Amino acid sequence: MSIMHDKNNLLKPAKIKAIKHPNYTVTAVLATIAVFAILGALYMTMMIALKSPSDMTNVLAWPKQFQWSNFTSAWQMTDFPLMFRNTLFITAWNIIFTIITNSAAAYAITRYRKQSRFFNLLYYYFISAMFIPFNVIMLPLVREVSAFHMDNDFGMTFLYIIFGMPLNIFLYSGFVKQIPVALEEAAVMDGAKPYQVFFKVIFPLMAPMHATVAILSFMWTWNDFLMPLVLLSDPKQQTLQLAQYVFQGQFSTNYNLAFASYVLVLAPVLIMYVFFQCYIISGVLTGSVKG
Numbered sequence: 001m002s003i004m005h006d007k008n009n010l011l012k013p014a015k016i017k018a019i020k021h022p023n024y025t026v027t028a029v030l031a032t033i034a035v036f037a038i039l040g041a042l043y044m045t046m047m048i049a050l051k052s053p054s055d056m057t058n059v060l061a062w063p064k065q066f067q068w069s070n071f072t073s074a075w076q077m078t079d080f081p082l083m084f085r086n087t088l089f090i091t092a093w094n095i096i097f098t099i100i101t102n103s104a105a106a107y108a109i110t111r112y113r114k115q116s117r118f119f120n121l122l123y124y125y126f127i128s129a130m131f132i133p134f135n136v137i138m139l140p141l142v143r144e145v146s147a148f149h150m151d152n153d154f155g156m157t158f159l160y161i162i163f164g165m166p167l168n169i170f171l172y173s174g175f176v177k178q179i180p181v182a183l184e185e186a187a188v189m190d191g192a193k194p195y196q197v198f199f200k201v202i203f204p205l206m207a208p209m210h211a212t213v214a215i216l217s218f219m220w221t222w223n224d225f226l227m228p229l230v231l232l233s234d235p236k237q238q239t240l241q242l243a244q245y246v247f248q249g250q251f252s253t254n255y256n257l258a259f260a261s262y263v264l265v266l267a268p269v270l271i272m273y274v275f276f277q278c279y280i281i282s283g284v285l286t287g288s289v290k291g
Contacts, residue, residue, distance in 0.1 A: 011183040043239065049260040056255065067256065071086040074261035078243035087239040090153050095214045102165055102213065103206055106172030107198055111181075112241050123173065129166040142230050151233045157232070160221050175209040177203070215276050221267055240265045 044059060049070055051063045074080070109126075111117040141159075145151050150158065179202060187197045225241040232238055244265075246260035 049263050051106050070260035074183045074257045083240045083243045093157045094221050095217050098161050100212050102168040106169040110173045110176040124167045153237050
């Protein structure tokens with residue numbers, strides 16, 4: 001009987017599980033479109049920046065004569081050294097204090113979420129702020145900033161730290177969950193205080209996430225236009241993004257000098273992104289662990 005049973009099983013058509021292969025054709029097409037979209041925009045920007053106004057009949061054509069003087073004129077018209085210093089001041093201090101304060105807040109919230117309802121609500125309070133557009137709070141913020149005399153580069157730095165907390169706490173919290181609690185318990189047994197546990201044990205282990213947060217904060221602060229526009233009142237404290245207004249007149253815009261200035265402003269962001277993009281991708285994937 002067993003032989004007949006085995007024979008019947010052999011006669012039955014085998015059920016072959018379909019193995020799903022990734023669609024490499026679609027992936028290749030999408031990747032090609034993305035590459036051409038990015039490189040095409042950069043190519044057009046460089047071509048316009050290197051042309052003269054009389055050579056603008058075709059923005060995609062190669063310049064008849066390279067106008068490198070456009071960069072010199074853009075440098076002078078935007079007062080680039082001063083605006084660069086203002087932007088770098090806000091960006092650098094934002095990154096430093098963001099890493100220290102946001103990582104500490106995320107560590108405390110993550111470790112006490114399961115023990116305290118307050119910290120759990122605090123976590124969702126910060127996360128919910130990610131869904132509030134800046135335009136909704138823009139006008140009330142302008143009034144409050146003016147009342148507290150924060151319409152300067154110091155006030156801008158403080159606001160960037162605050163507005164960056166929702167995303168940063170979300171990323172840091174996902175990373176802290178992967179750090180074993182046993183490390184902290186061992187440090188406590190050795191006599192370490194709570195602040196020593198964080199700064200000597202946890203803080204160094206969060207180096208990959210520090211890099212991710214620093215890069216994201218840099219790109220956001222360096223490229224931001226709306227917040228400096230509505231909050232900064234002193235022209236000498238303006239950022240590079242606001243300096244681009246000098247090329248726009250009432251009836252015309254000098255696109256050649258404007259695009260040359262765009263290249264100068266964009267260069268630091270491109271350099272940082274090219275060299276540190278691996279930290280951005282890995283950090284976001286690590287920090288997006290479901291809580």
